[in-house]
Amino acid sequence: MSARSPLSPRSTGDPTRLRDAWIALAGLSAVFLFEMLDNSVLTVALPTIGRDLAAPTAALQWVSGAYSVAFGGLMLLFGSVADRFGRRRTMLVGLVLLALVSASTVLVTSVEQLVVVRALMGLAAAMTTPGSMALTFRLFTGDDLRVRALTVVSTAGLVGLAVGPTISGFVLAVAPWQVLLVANAPIALVALVGIRAGVRPDRPADLHREPVDLVGAVLGTVVVVGVLVTPTLAVTVSRSSAWAAAAVTVAALVGFVVRERSARSPMLDLALVARPLVASGLAYKAAAGLATAGLSYMVTLQLQSAWGWPPALAAIGTLPQVVVLLASGRFVGPFVHRVGVERAAWTSAAAVVVGLAVFTVLGRTGYPAVAVALVLVAAGMRVVGAVAGNNVLAGLPAERTSIGAALVDTASELATAVGIAATGTVLAALVPGSVTAAHPTAAHAAAVVGAIQVAGVLVTGVAALFVGIGVARARSGSRPSDPASSGTPAPATTTTTQESSRA
Incomplete structure (x- = not known):
């Protein structure tokens, strides 16, 4: 994060104080707030969700796990996409998706539907998170302002992580659990407005034009999903299914390593x-x-x-x-x-x-x-x-x-x-x-x-x-x-x- 960073803006008129970029910082802080708040508010609500949707334990764990699988499995892919097609553009698309999916929680009537909603939220998070640090860097030209800006943004996420379980417990005492997920929609809208109004579009010179390693992305995602699905299959389906999933996971891992070592533009x-x-x-x-x-x-x-x-x-x-x-x-x-x-x-x-x-x-x-x-x-x-x-x-x-x-x-x-x-x-x-x-x-x-x-x-x-x-x-x-x-x-x-x- 030195002055030699390739993300350093070259144009004049960059903000010289944090308050000069408060709209952008509010939007970027909202992104980090969602990332850290989402799973923390859901943790306390899992027993309530399980009773309301009559969810077995193996299905209930995927209410949280589906988000993490989609987020973790797709983050590197969308990081590569953002570097090539625009960090701001990718983030804005992800925020629109997040708002729509979060609002759709009111329509959920089964644990299977909720797992799909959580997976789509993870997809939206994968689109927004990788570019957020780069966009924060590009707001300022000096190391001091960049570090102070990152401190502001990361503190918002930390507060969300810390107070999420407490907020969840009190909300569940007076409202249905769906409120916890629908609340992501206004957070996404705050981020959308702040980033659209406060962050300049990426310059062509700041983007890479190498092809996206889609093969590597698919193989990496299969590895992540396989690691998580295999133990669940052993308990809820059959051992033969678990062994088959393990074999696919190992094959995908080998293929991923070979691909990333040989690709001209590896993910x-x-x-x-x-x-x-x-x-x-x-x-x-x-x-x-x-x-x-x-x-x-x-x-x-x-x-x-x-x-x-x-x-x-x-x-x-x-x-x-x-x-x-x-x-x-x-x-x-x-x-x-x-x-x-x-x-x-x-x-x-x-x-x-x-x-x-x-x-x-x-x-x-x-x-x-x-x-x-x-x-x-x-x-x-x-x-x-x-x-x-x-x-x-x-x-x-x-x-x-x-x-x-x-x-x-x-x-x-x-x-x-x-x-x-x-x-x-x-x-x-x-x-x-x-x-x-x-x-x-x-x-x-x-x-x-x-x-x-x-x-x-x-x-x-x-x-x-x-x-x-x-x-x-x-x-x-x-x-x-x-x-x-x-x-x-x-x-x-x-x-x-x-x-x-x-x-």
Whole structure:
């Protein structure tokens, strides 16, 4: 994100203060708000949705998973499309789609219809997210204003992530769950107006004209879907179906690797992903996303389905996480400065995994253990969200930072989807009937708690493995401050880390 960035505007008349671009910043902030608010408000509502639509557990997990699959699987494709046909144009089309699909939630009468709506929302999010960082960069010419603008935009998303469960709980106390998804429509309209009025169209000189790697995009999407569908098929259909899906997934993965290594214009340059800083940053981000998604899903089900808490009380139960996310920002910068970027990355990712482990081992003993787990996960996520992304960008050449941002978001979304899929699959296999039974018996509640512990062990182990991979890859490479390896001047990287940590 230095002055040498290929996204630097060349025209005169660029805003010299944040207030000069407040319309554009409001629109871009709304995009990030939707991205982070969407799944967080839905988490608390899942038991209510399950009862209202008579959804089995395996289908219910796809209410969240369908969004993540579409978002994560298509983000790199639409990042490539935006670089070629216009970031602003692609984002505006995605926002129109988002508004229409969100409004259509009022027509949903079955869980299958809701899964389709969620998948289309993920498609719209994939069209809007990759270009948002590039558009924010292009609003200003100086590093200082760019960093401050990114801080404003990312803070909006963080607020959405933090307050989403609380908002969801209180809305469900007075209104139907459909309101939570229809609310995305006005958010999309605010973003549409702000970006259309405040952001200039892309100049032809800022766009690439290489052909889009559609073959690579299709193969990559098949891999993502296969990873998520295979365990569900093993529980809900048959083992033979699961093995067939696994075979297709492996074949698609091999084909994807071969295609990206041989294509003249690959969708994803695998050599860049293998760089130590990039690989470690993505591993830390995946560990945090996996643990956070798994914990959110399991805490919601334990509080409501096992302990019988109403949605509003369950929302209050998540407040420790909200408080830490909102109040810890001022401490992130000094912490990173004191321990260094590399140590901050792995310790914060490890804190998220430890929080999940605390819930897995002690969560059934009472709410205090749940609160401790929420605090640890929130504190770790607050730091890793800044430093892991910084490491990815620092490990890439200056002209590849936009694909780096897409990689970070993709890793997070895929990890979230895997966390939900793994947890939901274990619950579907171990809990008789639906986990969202309206009047659970003591035996049913005990089965839910036991299944949550099994799922917690599984997700904790996988997340810990990602942290270990991240540490190993980071040690095999050079430090983020080494400009020779990062492709980005060290002073700009340091500034970005400190400012992003305050977001």
